[in-house]
């Protein structure tokens with residue numbers, strides 16, 4: 301019997317969510333690529349799998365695969381959708397839960413009107429832990445791409461991000477530069493590349509070329525990384541409204557050692573069952 305799935309989206313960053321708590325599911329990179337395919341499969345940016353918790357402090361564990369089949373550590377829009385999935389499917393009785401990923405623990409609270417608030421934990425800025433090849437921590441690093449040098453911030457939210465400030469996201473070379481940044485040799489695990497336009501001390505626009513996917517309509521960890529980079533560089537105060545192509549996130553970070561808070565929507569789209577051979 302093919303497994304049921306739930307299609308969900310957070311600001312147009314879309315997910316196929318699978319229940320590995322009540323079903324025994326064997327997810328392989330090839331299977332993820334089939335499911336994520338927008339013509340031959342269901343279509344999504346990431347596949348999310350709910351599992352029983354392993355850590356004693358966690359209520360559930362969940363795993364994340366990019367559309368290219370690579371398993372990753374964290375997903376900001378995904379964690380909101382996963383919390384909503386667990387609650388809507390009666391797997392969690394409570395709207396507050398602690399979810400475990402490869403990155404560690406994330407605390408989530410479901411609010412009214414499809415909104416979810418997440419404690420994304422503190423950012424990681426030590427180059428070796430991002431991982432990023434640099435001798436020491438800096439607010440901006442010179443990064444050479446095809447004989448051109450860009451000033452970028454490097455931040456891990458559990459997954460690696462670079463942030464490049466641009467004058468206008470509408471004309472930023474996301475499609476051309478994104479793939480070169482994603483696979484830059486100074487980021488040994490590849491990187492998500494954020495193009496940030498600062499509108500004011502509490503307003504920004506952002507486009508993200510995601511590792512393993514390409515440009516998405518929104519990236520939650522990317523928005524957190526962009527605000528961290530902007531606070532460290534003196535561009536932002538602590539609370540920033542970030543407009544992405546798919547909609548708006550509110551991010552709050554009060555500085556070193558503090559967690560990054562993210563608030564945004566998580567929306568179910570449809571329930572389905574994959575035909576044999578498609579899953």
Ligand SMILES: N[C@@H](CCC[C@H](N)C(=O)O)C(=O)O
Nearest residue numbers: 375376377459511519520521
């Ligand atoms: N869309 C996500 C991030 C998903 C993982 C990312 N592509 C990676 O490879 O790290 C988000 O909302 O954070």
